[in-house]
Amino acid sequence: MATKNLIMKNAVLGRYTILNSSVCVNPRFSCIWSNGEKIVAGKTQSDAQCGYTLTNFNNGRKAMLTYHYTSAGNVIITKIEEEK
Numbered sequence: 001m002a003t004k005n006l007i008m009k010n011a012v013l014g015r016y017t018i019l020n021s022s023v024c025v026n027p028r029f030s031c032i033w034s035n036g037e038k039i040v041a042g043k044t045q046s047d048a049q050c051g052y053t054l055t056n057f058n059n060g061r062k063a064m065l066t067y068h069y070t071s072a073g074n075v076i077i078t079k080i081e082e083e084k
Helices: 051-057
Strands: 006-018 029-034 038-044 063-069 074-080
Touching: 006 038, 006 051, 029 051, 038 051, 038 063, 051 074
Parallel strands: 038 074
Antiparallel strands: 006 029, 006 063, 029 038, 063 074
């Protein structure tokens, strides 16, 4: 079954925890985002660029998240972009 990408606009980073790095030594995080209407708690995708950009948003800057649910019900964040 194909995963459906979901978008969360105006997301503000609440809390994050550094997880073990991936096989390719890229950073991975567990994080919680909120936009006032919805809360998304998940992990950054393994070996994804968003692992490097996540900490740029710990000062209240708004982001647009792209994420999906796995078949096990976990949330995987695949993209973090600055909200313009």
